[in-house]
Amino acid sequence: MPLPKPLSDIKNELGDFVAASEPQNALKYLQDLLPNGSGKHTQATLIQSKLSNANQKYQTGQIKFDDQTVEIAQVAAAILDMANSLSESDFDWTPARPIAAIPKFVVIYNELDKPHFEMLQRQLSVLKRFNKIRYYDVYDIEAVDLVKSAKEEIADADYLLVLITPDLFNEKPIDWFAVVSHALGEGRRMIPLRIKNLGFEIPELEKLKSLPSMGNWVSDLPNKDSAYAEIVGELRKLLPK
Known part of the structure; x- marks a missing residue:
């Protein structure tokens, strides 16, 4: 416009x-x-x-x-x-680039939230095993410079999966918020995952179409495995037919 x-x-x-x-x-x-x-x-x-x-x-x-x-x-x-x-x-409105045949997800989280990532990873690994997706963990042990490696992986990612917890918004030890913000400005797609209840609502998360559904937080649900299975079930809907 x-x-x-x-x-x-x-x-x-x-x-x-x-x-x-x-x-x-x-x-x-x-x-x-x-x-x-x-x-x-x-x-x-x-x-x-x-x-x-x-x-x-x-x-x-x-x-x-x-x-x-x-x-x-x-x-x-x-x-x-x-x-x-x-x-x-x-x-000017420009449509997002097409999704790859095997979509690539970059998972972003604070290092204190590693246990939450590992629960999500168990569900994502099923899709990866059948070549339905690729995913990259920003704390990949092979990365020498975590931020540099993450930015390189984000450059051709189809989706960013961002684990929302109170620790994500902390700048230390790594300001992942700034990394995500820059990536969005470059046109990357983001899916916020509502992992650990912040103790209050942030309306902007709903505008960004966060998961799980119904505005739930994984930390508030009785069965965490089912919660992560639901998240990955919703991600399946994004995969090319």
Whole structure:
């Protein structure tokens, strides 16, 4: 769609929102301008989820004001990085690239959540064994530089499976949030997996079509194996016929 004003003006206005400590308005401005479903629109939605997470944690007493300030500063930096990367082509709708005959999934999670990945892996391995999918674990033991290797694998991935837990939003030891945000801006598809209840809702997760269904969290379900089986059952529906 045609831009309502020069791209330079849009970038300047985003910078003004950030300078005025109005990240919420900056993100709404972006989402109103960008085509719904585009990579950059999804990236803005993900950044919005980080902002919601920071505010909700502060309101529920999980973090102190100083910690919230740090996390909001991270959101502001993400908005500015996104603004700097914008080009006029980002405002034109382009269909996502076709899914590979054997789709590739990159699984992203915080290292503290390795046990959750291993439960998911047991279900994914069945599909891999029958050559229905390929998947890459970002903590692959053969990787020398985890982030560099992950970005290389993401470059030709069909889907990112992102395990949502309280630890995912932490920058240490690796800022996987930033890696995912950049990948979305490049047009990668993401499926958030609601693994460990955050203690509050983040509406943006539903916009991103998270799993399991019905807004459930795996941690709240009585049978974890069944929960992961349901997730992989939904992923099966994405595979080429």
